[in-house]
Amino acid sequence: VMTLAEAALSPDVSSPWEHAVVGSLAMTLLAWRRTAPLLVAALIVTVNVLTNPAGEFSTLLSLVLVCFTIGSETSPPRTYVGLLLVLVPFVGVSIAHGLVPSDLAAALVFFVGPWTVGGVVQSRIARSDEAVARAERLERERELEAARAAAEERTRIARELHDIVSHSISVVTIQTQ
Numbered sequence: 262v263m264t265l266a267e268a269a270l271s272p273d274v275s276s277p278w279e280h281a282v283v284g285s286l287a288m289t290l291l292a293w294r295r296t297a298p299l300l301v302a303a304l305i306v307t308v309n310v311l312t313n314p315a316g317e318f319s320t321l322l323s324l325v326l327v328c329f330t331i332g333s334e335t336s337p338p339r340t341y342v343g344l345l346l347v348l349v350p351f352v353g354v355s356i357a358h359g360l361v362p363s364d365l366a367a368a369l370v371f372f373v374g375p376w377t378v379g380g381v382v383q384s385r386i387a388r389s390d391e392a393v394a395r396a397e398r399l400e401r402e403r404e405l406e407a408a409r410a411a412a413e414e415r416t417r418i419a420r421e422l423h424d425i426v427s428h429s430i431s432v433v434t435i436q437t438q
Contacts, residue, residue: 263319264288273317283312284320291323294330299343302327306350314354321371324351328372332379333386344376 264284268277287308294301305327309320324347331343348368355364 263322267319280312283308287320288323291326294327295334298327298330298334299339299346302331302343302346306347310350310354314358316351316354325371325375329375329379332376332381333383334379336383340376340380344373347372347376 264287265281268274268281268284274280287305290301290304302324305320305323309316309324313320328344328347331340331347335343351368351372352360352364355361355368
């Protein structure tokens with residue numbers, strides 16, 4: 262919606278139709294960011310460089326989401342490749358337009374920050390999954406231990422019952438004689 266609003270209302274947009282169509286297609290690609298994070302990142306970066314070379318429009322904000330997804334959905338070394346895929350063009354365009362320290366700060370805050378948070382989320386999900394798997398394994402072991410204990414108790418009761426019945430039969434036999 263913001264991309265369409267910029268296409269219609271911003272005087273800085275050179276071709277509103279191109280901006281609207283290409284930007285909308287790029288935003289639609291975000292739906293597949295979890296399935297193919299690096300491909301989506303490459304396409305979004307390409308669209309952003311082509312339609313937004315000065316980094317003035319909302320398509321740049323989609324890179325924040327892409328960086329988070331790269332951090333949360335990929336593992337090393339792909340996660341580093343994905344981060345570089347976003348950072349290198351951004352820094353390259355910034356250098357071409359006169360790099361200022363705030364550009365590097367923006368790269369850290371808007372790209373490296375979400376990527377790091379995505380990595381932390383991924384590690385927490387992995388630890389949570391490990392804890393669930395460990396709890397399920399312990400539950401199965403506890404059930405097996407309970408079943409083994411029940412089987413041992415049944416065996417003990419069967420022995421005692423056998424001893425009692427044998428003793429009773431012996432008493433009956435002695436009394437009969």
